[in-house]
Amino acid sequence: AQLEMKLDDERTDELGQFAYWFNRRSTELADTLGKLSSANDELAYQATHDGLTGLINRRAFDRRLEELTTSSTQEWCRYAVVYVDLDQFKVVNDTCGHAAGDALLVEVGRELSNLLRRNDVVARLGGDEFAVLLGARDRQEAAEFAERARAAIEQLHFPWEGRVFKVTLSIGVVHLSE
Secondary structure (H helix, E strand, C coil): CCCCCCCCCCCCCHHHHHHHHHHHHHHHHHHHHHHHHHHHHHHHHHHHECCCCCCEEHHHHHHHHHHHHCCCCCHHHHEEEEEEEEECHHHHHHHHCHHHHHHHHHHHHHHHHHHCCCCCEEEEEECCEEEEEEECCCHHHHHHHHHHHHHHHHCCCEEECCEEECCEEEEEEEECCC
C-alpha cells in the first residue's frame, strides 16, 4: 500500500515544516509496509514448502488433497495419488553424508516435477518420500505415469565424489474414484 498524499513542503513556515515531516514519514511508512509484506510472503512460502527441494510440503499437500476430496464438484474422481519412496536412500546418506542425500532428494524432486502437467502437484512428504496429486482419468493413466516416473528416476545413476549410485524406488498408486 502506497501513500499517495503529499503536502507542499516547499513552504518555509510551520505548515511547510509539517509537510516536510509528513512526506518523509509517509515514505518511511510505505517502505516499512513493503518490507513487512515481503516478509509475510516469505513466511507463508516457508510454511507450505520444503526448504530443501522447494516442493510443497506434507501439510500443503494434505490441505490440497482435503480441499479436492471435500469439494462438492466431484472433481476428485479425476485424480490419483502416486506415492514414491526411494529404496536404499539410507545407504547414500550413511556412505557419503547428508549433503549427498540432500542432493539426491533435490534431483528426484526435479525429475518428478519435469513429468508433471499444469494441474498436477508434487510434494516432498519428508525424508525420502514424495507424493504426486495427479490428474488422471482412470487407474491405468495413473499407473502409466508411475511407470514413467520410475523409469526417469532410475535413469539418474546418481554420481557423488567418484561413486555412482543406482537409484531405485517403490511406488504406490491409488485412483481417488476407488
